[in-house]
Amino acid sequence: MTDAAPPPARPEARSPRGFADRRGPSLIAERRIVQRVSEVYERWGFEPLDTGAFEYADALGKFLPDADRPNEGVFALQDDDDQWMALRYDLTAPLARFAAQNWETLPKPFRRYAFGPVWRNEKPGPGRFREFTQCDADTVGSDRPEADAEIIAMACEGLQAAGLQPGQAVVRVSNRKLFDGLFEAGGVTDPGQRLTALRAIDKFDRLGWQGVAALLGEGRLDESGDYTKGANLPLGVAATIEAFLGSAGDGDRTRAETLDAIARSGGLGAAGEAALEELAGIDRALGAMRVGQDAVRFDPTIVRGLEYYTGAVFEAELLLDTTDDKGRPVRFGSIGGGGRYDDLVARFTGESTPATGFSFGVSRLASALRAAGRTDGAARGPVVVIVFGQDDMQAYLDAVSELRNAGIAAELYLGRAGMKAQMKYADRRGAPAAIMLGGDEIAAGQVTIKDLDAGRQLAAGVTDNEAWKSERPGQMKVARNELVTTVRSIIDASSRMPA
Amino acid sequence: MTDAAPPPARPEARSPRGFADRRGPSLIAERRIVQRVSEVYERWGFEPLDTGAFEYADALGKFLPDADRPNEGVFALQDDDDQWMALRYDLTAPLARFAAQNWETLPKPFRRYAFGPVWRNEKPGPGRFREFTQCDADTVGSDRPEADAEIIAMACEGLQAAGLQPGQAVVRVSNRKLFDGLFEAGGVTDPGQRLTALRAIDKFDRLGWQGVAALLGEGRLDESGDYTKGANLPLGVAATIEAFLGSAGDGDRTRAETLDAIARSGGLGAAGEAALEELAGIDRALGAMRVGQDAVRFDPTIVRGLEYYTGAVFEAELLLDTTDDKGRPVRFGSIGGGGRYDDLVARFTGESTPATGFSFGVSRLASALRAAGRTDGAARGPVVVIVFGQDDMQAYLDAVSELRNAGIAAELYLGRAGMKAQMKYADRRGAPAAIMLGGDEIAAGQVTIKDLDAGRQLAAGVTDNEAWKSERPGQMKVARNELVTTVRSIIDASSRMPA
Numbered sequence: 001m002t003d004a005a006p007p008p009a010r011p012e013a014r015s016p017r018g019f020a021d022r023r024g025p026s027l028i029a030e031r032r033i034v035q036r037v038s039e040v041y042e043r044w045g046f047e048p049l050d051t052g053a054f055e056y057a058d059a060l061g062k063f064l065p066d067a068d069r070p071n072e073g074v075f076a077l078q079d080d081d082d083q084w085m086a087l088r089y090d091l092t093a094p095l096a097r098f099a100a101q102n103w104e105t106l107p108k109p110f111r112r113y114a115f116g117p118v119w120r121n122e123k124p125g126p127g128r129f130r131e132f133t134q135c136d137a138d139t140v141g142s143d144r145p146e147a148d149a150e151i152i153a154m155a156c157e158g159l160q161a162a163g164l165q166p167g168q169a170v171v172r173v174s175n176r177k178l179f180d181g182l183f184e185a186g187g188v189t190d191p192g193q194r195l196t197a198l199r200a201i202d203k204f205d206r207l208g209w210q211g212v213a214a215l216l217g218e219g220r221l222d223e224s225g226d227y228t229k230g231a232n233l234p235l236g237v238a239a240t241i242e243a244f245l246g247s248a249g250d251g252d253r254t255r256a257e258t259l260d261a262i263a264r265s266g267g268l269g270a271a272g273e274a275a276l277e278e279l280a281g282i283d284r285a286l287g288a289m290r291v292g293q294d295a296v297r298f299d300p301t302i303v304r305g306l307e308y309y310t311g312a313v314f315e316a317e318l319l320l321d322t323t324d325d326k327g328r329p330v331r332f333g334s335i336g337g338g339g340r341y342d343d344l345v346a347r348f349t350g351e352s353t354p355a356t357g358f359s360f361g362v363s364r365l366a367s368a369l370r371a372a373g374r375t376d377g378a379a380r381g382p383v384v385v386i387v388f389g390q391d392d393m394q395a396y397l398d399a400v401s402e403l404r405n406a407g408i409a410a411e412l413y414l415g416r417a418g419m420k421a422q423m424k425y426a427d428r429r430g431a432p433a434a435i436m437l438g439g440d441e442i443a444a445g446q447v448t449i450k451d452l453d454a455g456r457q458l459a460a461g462v463t464d465n466e467a468w469k470s471e472r473p474g475q476m477k478v479a480r481n482e483l484v485t486t487v488r489s490i491i492d493a494s495s496r497m498p499a
Numbered sequence: 500m501t502d503a504a505p506p507p508a509r510p511e512a513r514s515p516r517g518f519a520d521r522r523g524p525s526l527i528a529e530r531r532i533v534q535r536v537s538e539v540y541e542r543w544g545f546e547p548l549d550t551g552a553f554e555y556a557d558a559l560g561k562f563l564p565d566a567d568r569p570n571e572g573v574f575a576l577q578d579d580d581d582q583w584m585a586l587r588y589d590l591t592a593p594l595a596r597f598a599a600q601n602w603e604t605l606p607k608p609f610r611r612y613a614f615g616p617v618w619r620n621e622k623p624g625p626g627r628f629r630e631f632t633q634c635d636a637d638t639v640g641s642d643r644p645e646a647d648a649e650i651i652a653m654a655c656e657g658l659q660a661a662g663l664q665p666g667q668a669v670v671r672v673s674n675r676k677l678f679d680g681l682f683e684a685g686g687v688t689d690p691g692q693r694l695t696a697l698r699a700i701d702k703f704d705r706l707g708w709q710g711v712a713a714l715l716g717e718g719r720l721d722e723s724g725d726y727t728k729g730a731n732l733p734l735g736v737a738a739t740i741e742a743f744l745g746s747a748g749d750g751d752r753t754r755a756e757t758l759d760a761i762a763r764s765g766g767l768g769a770a771g772e773a774a775l776e777e778l779a780g781i782d783r784a785l786g787a788m789r790v791g792q793d794a795v796r797f798d799p800t801i802v803r804g805l806e807y808y809t810g811a812v813f814e815a816e817l818l819l820d821t822t823d824d825k826g827r828p829v830r831f832g833s834i835g836g837g838g839r840y841d842d843l844v845a846r847f848t849g850e851s852t853p854a855t856g857f858s859f860g861v862s863r864l865a866s867a868l869r870a871a872g873r874t875d876g877a878a879r880g881p882v883v884v885i886v887f888g889q890d891d892m893q894a895y896l897d898a899v900s901e902l903r904n905a906g907i908a909a910e911l912y913l914g915r916a917g918m919k920a921q922m923k924y925a926d927r928r929g930a931p932a933a934i935m936l937g938g939d940e941i942a943a944g945q946v947t948i949k950d951l952d953a954g955r956q957l958a959a960g961v962t963d964n965e966a967w968k969s970e971r972p973g974q975m976k977v978a979r980n981e982l983v984t985t986v987r988s989i990i991d992a993s994s995r996m997p998a
Contacts, residue, residue, distance in 0.1 A: 011557040013599035013847040016584045019551030021597055023611070027547050035534075043903050045881035045910025045928075048526050052518025052630050053552070053586075053616060058510040077576045080620075085515045087552075098520055100512035107927035109913045112522070117552060121579075131551050142913035146892070150913070288896045348512040382544035393645070397787045404542050411544025414608045414641035414649070428606035429544075 018124025019131055024430075030366050034115050034135060036161040041113040041137050044154045049112040051094040053119075057084035059097045061347060071121045087119040091136040092344065092357065099140045099355075100348035109141035115362070129363075138357030140345065145281030148312045148340060148356050152282070152296055153289045155316060155336065155358040162365060163374040164318075166292075169335065170251075171316045172299035175279055176309050176339070178262070181272020182244060186237035196231040197241075202303040204245055205331075212245070213238060240267035248299045255283045258298040278311055304337060311340035314358060318368045335368045336360030380494075381430030382409035383487055386422050388438055395437045399447070399483060403435075406484045408491070410435075426452060432491050435483070447483050450475045453494040517623025518630055529865050533614050533634060535660040540612040540636050543653045548611040550593040552618075556583035558596045560846060570620045586618040590635040591843065591856065598639045598854075599847035608640035614861070628862075635837075637856030639844065644780030647811045647839060647855050651781070651795055652788045654815060654835065654857040661864060662873040663817075665791075668834065669750075670815045671798035674778055675808050675838070677761070680771020681743065685736035695730040696740075701802040703744055704830075711744070712737060739766035747798045754782045757797040777810055803836060810839035813857060817867045834867045835859030879993075880929030881908035882986055885921050887937055894936050898946070898982060902934075905983045907990070909934075925951060931990050934982070946982050949974045952993040 057076055070076045076086040088094050091114045115135040124130055139147045152171050159169050183194050200215030214220035216238045219230035247261035259279055279298060286296055304313040318332040338358035345353035383403055385396050396412055403410035413422050426434045436448040454474045478486050556575055569575045575585040587593050590613045614634040623629055638646045651670050658668050682693050699714030713719035715737045718729035746760030758778055785795055803812040817831040837857035844852035882902055884895050895911055902909035912921050925933045935947040953973045977985050
């Protein structure tokens with residue numbers, strides 16, 4: 001070999017770690033979710049708001065970058081006037097800034113919904129992205145329990161509009177002040193002790209009471225041999241918490257029954273009593289909104305964003321028996337959540353401003369819908385019109401245009417490959433049919449239509465039913481003026497095809 | 500006054516310079532544009548693609564940040580593995596990276612559309628933002644003129660779907676190799692001289708031929724007394740360019756006539772002849788797609804992204820007589836554009852890959868639609884149900900729910916203010932009607948409906964027509980079971996209201 005000049009330096013075609021390219025049916029499914037939920041939110045009187053990707057770092061709050069680690073948690077950079085800006089990590093912080101900035105001129109209470117990408121500068125991993133789409137609805141400026149109830153009821157309707165059936169999801173509701181009251185009344189004042197106790201309670205659904213009791217006491221040795229130090233709560237407080245956590249029953253109590261059970265568990269203190277009163281107000285409003293006992297439950301085991309929420313907290317959970325790869329039942333878990341946060345706008349204005357909202361991640365809801373088997377009308381590729389030669393371009397383009405005008409997605413093959421490659425192309429495109437207009441067919445006023453779905457079914461061995469085969473012959477020659485009706489019958493038949 | 504403790508430091512509620520909050524009707528109008536154009540693009544066989552906000556800086560190309568000015572042109576930051584990432588400044592560079600990365604598995608040619616924010620780190624100013632939404636459609640992997648024609652024809656259909664009437668916009672098409680050929684044949688080889696000449700030609704629609712001729716020659720003194728040095732082209736070349744620029748006529752020639760005129764103007768060289776051949780192919784395809792001569796014109800005066808495009812170039816222009824604040828006619832100008840770029844994927848792969856596309860800015864198209872008077876069905880606020888007291892909450896919520904179930908956006912007032920403030924709130928919300936359910940009305944099975952649109956019209960003095968007043972009495976009491984039909988008739992009447 002002789003020495004050759006080095007090839008020109010070319011960048012590698014790759015996307016940054018934690019940033020995904022999304023396309024085709026899964027992207028269309030996510031957009032459909034956002035579209036349908038938006039329609040519900042607008043019908044409930046929530047107006048759309050779109051804030052910019054960047055906020056000043058001091059407006060974002062807890063993620064204020066320092067000079068050593070400017071990207072800790074967020075993507076931050078210094079503007080040319082030296083101010084630190086960061087990409088939003090959620091949609092609530094920008095709402096608080098917007099509300100504070102425009103408070104005088106906003107209709108109050110102010111209802112808005114928003115969706116769009118948020119960015120978190122975290123270690124990426126499988127299924128963990130640094131950019132994802134959130135969809136939020138919030139009411140700022142109302143302390144009424146009806147405002148919480150409305151957010152909860154609307155979240156239920158939004159989840160159903162996205163595709164979940166009634167009974168496939170539940171919104172669990174609690175109030176973070178219940179724990180404040182329990183600790184207060186029990187004399188637990190140390191913030192570290194409170195946090196350790198709350199972390200223990202958060203494991204209730206996984207460990208059951210025995211595990212939580214150990215973690216509320218001295219500590220717990222788990223199956224892998226790791227020891228977790230406990231909260232060392234007084235025994236009496238732990239007993240109160242046991243009764244408290246049991247008050248939801250097995251998910252078979254009405255909201256009012258759960259409230260009664262919480263009240264009977266006792267030891268709630270002043271803050272807890274106030275929390276119960278708020279929950280009773282939410283229950284009355286949910287009842288007036290005719291929200292079923294199955295759709296929204298009270299559940300005091302919910303521990304959620306405790307340094308953030310100031311009252312009611314909500315968590316939407318998928319109710320489906322999904323299994324892991326060893327066939328064991330797995331809980332899909334949370335598909336969204338929210339609550340009341342009365343202090344966020346006050347960061348700017350100094351005046352406490354009541355606010356409540358609900359948020360979900362669009363990709364996660366799309367996963368939940370797939371788990372629920374709700375992949376309705378998976379987007380199809382376009383019908384592909386095959387190109388045999390330049391001379392009959394007019395006939396090809398007329399067919400494309402006729403299909404499109406009938407509302408059927410259609411395209412002309414635009415490469416320069418032969419028949420076989422074009423059929424492979426049509427298959428990759430997920431086309432339901434390929435249209436062939438050879439010279440003879442054009443002259444005879446005919447068209448050949450290849451039913452690619454039938455071909456796929458046969459190739460996959462999905463059906464060898466002879467009757468079905470004769471019904472879906474794979475390829476047919478029809479009169480040219482029957483093009484649209486024939487293609488439409490293929491697409492309609494495919495939507496009824498054995499899965 | 501006595502000394503008080505200083506108030507706690509609070510961040511100022513403001514968004515970073517060049518980033519706008521968008522809400523309400525204008526945001527809804529922009530989303531409607533994207534929605535309608537997306538439907539067209541999908542029907543034409545273009546699949547949606549969503550790439551991440553960040554690309555590695557070397558993948559973005561010309562904006563590679565250097566250590567001194569890392570944010571020059573783009574927003575760039577260093578990842579924790581020290582690699583430079585930058586927010587995308589358009590949707591084409593990410594497409595080139597994506598196509599290069601996935602070339603083996605993509606159906607080819609690959610058609611995709613995309614929309615989303617792009618970011619430019621430029622000096623913000625009135626109407627100049629550092630974040631805006633683009634909407635692109637591109638075909639990668641086809642060198643056929645049908646691919647260009649398809650993009651052009653689809654752009655026309657997209658603009659109409661967005662709301663422009665036929666005749667309100669035109670797509671002008673040229674080919675950047677025409678200029679290459681002119682310069683080549685005329686012996687103009689100096690790149691600087693070529694660039695100066697092209698800048699002069701780009702002013703043809705503003706300065707006319709006399710002004711351009713001066714700039715192609717020695718130079719030009721403008722009205723303000725500024726002297727611009729000219730390109731000093733040989734006189735013969737300038738004469739060829741004059742004939743060339745005149746070949747579009749006054750916008751009354753068919754595409755074929757313009758091609759003839761360009762050919763007759765002569766001096767095109769080999770590159771120019773090849774460009775003419777490509778344009779002739781595009782014209783044949785446009786004809787076969789039945790795209791009218793008024794919708795797409797050939798116009799050799801187009802100078803567009805010459806270091807970027809490699810063949811055909813497109814520019815969509817709004818055709819409306821808009822006037823400035825002194826009443827002088829103003830051209831709205833370009834509302835989108837594109838062309839053929841065969842070298843962008845090659846940056847990664849080393850192999851030239853033909854590509855062609857069209858892009859528009861969503862806010863700019865929304866402005867164009869406003870200029871064209873196409874603000875159809877401006878989004879209305881929700882119907883507001885007034886709250887008199889807690890006791891009748893059930894009646895209020897039933898009314899809200901009934902309206903929503905009928906597809907009418909409706910909400911309960913959630914604040915704690917009195918009647919007058921609630922009416923002001925309903926007005927700020929742009930509500931078409933306010934619903935009043937007092938205790939007496941509930942008992943009598945009635946409801947009072949205040950027609951707020953009628954009130955606004957009267958207040959604005961839009962009409963003092965007595966007949967109209969009696970038809971829109973402003974406030975009416977009807978049977979409770981006539982709530983939905985009455986509200987719907989108010990909304991319908993408003994859509995026919997004198998503007």
